[in-house]
Structure formats: C-alpha cells, structure tokens
Amino acid sequence: MPFERRYHQYKQLIDSYLEQFVRDAQPRSLYEPVRYILGGGGKRVRSVLVLIACEAAGGSKRDALLAGVAMELLHNFTLVHDDIMDHAVARRGRKTIHKKWDENTAILVGDELLALAYRALLKTTSPRIHEISRVFTEGVVEVCEGQAYDKDFETQPHVGVHDYLHMIEKKTGKLISVSAELGALIGKGNKRQVTALRRYGEHVGRAFQIQDDLLDITADEKEFGKTIGSDVREGKRTFLYLEALRHVRGSDRKLLLAFARNGGVAKSKVKDFQRIYRETGAIDAARERIAHDLAEAKRELRHLRRTPAREMLQWFTYMLLHRTY
C-alpha cells in the first residue's frame, strides 16, 4: 500500500477511536466543546507517528492506538489553552473554544482533555506501562515549560537563537519525540531502538518548527493556505528573525529592533523582512539547520530493522517537512 494511503488509514483509525472515546459522555456543557475541538480535523501527525514508531520497533499498531489517541488529546489540550493565552479567534477555520463558548469553558475543556489523555494512555496494555506513563508525563511538563519560555520571550529584550531552539525543543519538539518514544516502548523496542526513535522525533520536531518559521516567509500564499508574513506582522521572534539579527547592520538593523519594540510591523513591511532574511543569510541558515536535522533523523533510523515501517517513517519525515500547507 502506498504510504499516503496507509497514513490516511491510520489517521482514520485514530479518528474513530477518538470519537468513540468521548461519545455520550456527560455533562454536555463540558463534552460538547471537547467533541467540537476533536472533530475539527487536524492531520493527527503525533498519533500516526505513535503507530508507525510502534511498528518500526517490531510491534503491532493496534497496541499503540490508545497511546496515539492520548497524544492527540494531549496536543489538543495545548491548543485550547494556548489559544486562550494568544487571544486566537480561529483555529482550523473554526472559532476557538473560548470564542465559541467562553474562557472558563475553554480552561475546563483543556483540563479535561489532559485528564482524558491519561485515561486513554493508561488503557494501554503493556508491561512497560509505568515507563510509558513517565515518558508521557515528562512530555506534559516540558510542553508547559516551553509555553512559559515562549511567553517570557514576548517581554524579554534579548533572546538568542540558542534560547529559541531550547524553547521550541520543549514547546513543539517534545510531543513529537514523545510520540516516537511511546510507539517504540509499546512495540517492545530494545534500548537502542527506543533511543533512536526518541532522537529521531527530536530532530524531526525541531526541523518541523523551523520549517514552519520558514514557510511563513517563503511559501506560496495560495498553496500555504494562510497569510504570508503573519509572524513578522505579529512581532514573533522566529528562528529567521533571531538569525538575521546576528548579522544585520545599518537601517535594516533599526527596522528589526523596532519590530520587537512595536510588537510587529505593517503588511507593507513584510517584503523588507523577506529581503533582510535573504540578504543576511537567515533563510539559508534555516534551510541548513533543517537539512542537518533531517540528516540526523535519517541516521537515527539506521538503528532500526529494515522494515516497511522504517521506510514509512522516512516518508513521514518527508511528508511532514515538504508540506506546502
């Protein structure tokens, strides 16, 4: 079966489990928004990764389904609470929970999603359930820490590329690496395989985030499906911004520094940022960083047996990074 079809099949499996998992639950005031957020689509990247990693370690994807569901619930918990903090009005083309209902509902729905994530995870049948729960929990702790660093950056005058990488490792990368590690543990992977899959996830997670920063400035607006330059307009200090800041001089430097002070720039300035990011080599640096992480991710996969699942992970990396949407 072609990888794309298989991915779709795995995604559908996750979707149907997710739906079952929250169907009919009471009270309605709590579970209706829970069902709304879970029914809002999403690529189910993390949960599908749990399944493939499990297979790549020699296990059966069926055993990893509940852990996959748990990762998806955990991911949605972070989305609901982050959306409150960011005052986001829309997600996946629909109103955010705190906009459609209210902030109190969104706080509680996020909490419940996290509780449900543990409920799903703990239904996993594995002799390693204790280790599985601990890995999952370290993921939750680090995601919260990552979000705190991200909030700190909004008001800190000096943020370096290194700080940024540390932050995204926790905020974005960790859940990708936890997904791969959980799959490996459930698939009864040996130590070498578990480490390889965790590291694979770390590299892919970082590449994924930097790619996201890059697409915001280089993508084709139609294919990308969202407005180009929104990070620049919102004053978000991305990898590109911080990298450019290291090299930029003169009036361009003033522009970059004013950007952080003013919390973003007008739409007309996005082109200047595109030019500066190109001229300072920030775009090249991002591409190199991504290429490096992808090569490292690939190297980690060599520690696994040569199976269709390993090939699918290779495809998965490609799919994740070469999305134009």
Place this chain on the structure above:
Amino acid sequence: MPFERRYHQYKQLIDSYLEQFVRDAQPRSLYEPVRYILGGGGKRVRSVLVLIACEAAGGSKRDALLAGVAMELLHNFTLVHDDIMDHAVARRGRKTIHKKWDENTAILVGDELLALAYRALLKTTSPRIHEISRVFTEGVVEVCEGQAYDKDFETQPHVGVHDYLHMIEKKTGKLISVSAELGALIGKGNKRQVTALRRYGEHVGRAFQIQDDLLDITADEKEFGKTIGSDVREGKRTFLYLEALRHVRGSDRKLLLAFARNGGVAKSKVKDFQRIYRETGAIDAARERIAHDLAEAKRELRHLRRTPAREMLQWFTYMLLHRTY
C-alpha cells in the same frame, strides 16, 4: 503520640517534600507562582489522608509520600483554575495567582501543577502503579466534570438536592476518596480494605462539603475566620438552600426564588435565610445527612484491622468535621 501531633508531623513531611519537589526548577516565570501557591499553607488534608490510609492498610507511610504530594499538587491545580473561573481575588489570605500575576500565568501554572502531580505520583514504587495511576486519573476526570456541573448550576433554573449531591461527590468528594484509595493501594491493602477506604473517603468527602455549607450559615464568625452567609450573599445554591426550597411556602418562598434570579442577596437578608433554613428543617436535614455519612464512614473502617492508624482515621474524620475554622 497524640493524633494531633502526629497529623502535624505528617503535614510537615508533606510540606518538605512538596518544597523539594519544585525547588530550583526553571523557568522562574512558571515556577515562582507554583512555589507561591504551594507555600501558601493549607491543611494538607488529602495528602495526610493518603499517608494514614496507607498505614491503615498495613503499609509504611514513607511509601505513600509521593502519592500524598501528588494529591496536594492535584488539589492546588483545581484551586488555581477554579479561582480564575470564580474571579476570586484572595485565597488563604493572599492574592490569587491570576490577581498577583495574570490569567495566562494562572492557566499555565494550573496545567503545570497537574503535570507535576503525575510526575510525583509516578515516582511511587509499587507493583500496583498502573492501578494507582488509573484511580488518580479517574479522580482528575471527575473533578473536571464536577466543576462543569457546578458551572451549569449557575444558570440552570431547576437544581435538585440529588443533582447537588451528584455534583459535590465529583467536585469535592472524589479527591478525598481517591486519597484514601491510593493510600490503601500503596499499603498493599486487599480488595476489601481498598473498597472500605474508598467508601470511607466518599462518605467523609460528602459530609465535609455539607458541613462547609452548614458552617457558612451557623458558624461563629470569629472562630470560623470568614464572613458568615457568604454563600447566601453570592447566590450559591447549597445543600441548605435546595433543601429549604423543597419545603418553603409563601413570602419566604418568593425570597428564596428571587435569590437565585438575582445572584444573591444583601447582607441584611442573611438573617432571613438563617431563619428560613432553620424553620424549614434544612439545617436539621444537613446535620442528619452529615451524621449519616459519618456513621457510614465509621462502619467502613470496621473492615480494617484494629490498629493505631485506624484509630487515627477515626480522629481524622472528627478533626475534619469539627473544625470551626
């Protein structure tokens, strides 16, 4: 050792573990408010109960310390998020997190407390760690559901005593019964002991909440340490209110019905409510309900071996219910 001294000793043990657990963690923006809420005192009722229940099932309190810490972290998670939802400005005589910092911080601090609760719990060494984690998780799910029912009640025209009992069972009672059950599991209690301790907790939890409703209207203001009648003034439909509503007639009935519509009454009306609650038998009904639950709780303890820990549980029930503060 007298029970009171022993309780104090257990509490100190929990306090020192709690402090160690979050000392030096980074980022400061996240852990400073975490340390603030944990350092704000509190009777540590749930965590001490974990320790005593563990001993009562035949275990050593040392084994239950991390689960005790977990219950305290979980309890504080609920406080921080509930305080946002209730717009509470003070807790234990200090500013609430969202007032001292801001709402975004409070959301994230609550999330982190829940993550840390799992981290503590999962450090527990027990062959039953899987079951322990599941019991804990069902506690988290039910607390969220209880909070949702409580929010629903604010806008629902008709709420019955039965609905109220169902809500407090989840919102208040569940964490008490989970504490007792976790202790029993860690103490390697047999099925009969685990069930007895869980049920003991359910009864004590319900009695505790109804007692809280009762104290708000009958306590001595100086001893109680908070303003009498605050539930009435805030328009909270407590056990007393719902019980009174079943029996009240005439102009008193109008007063009670207006109370819910108007979201509370003026301070001068508190005396009328005290009178109505007395005359309709609501106060007697609450006292009977508490006495019934306490008798049931005591009955459950008979399933345990006759040990000093069992006696301490008896004292613990008494202490919890006969507090005037």
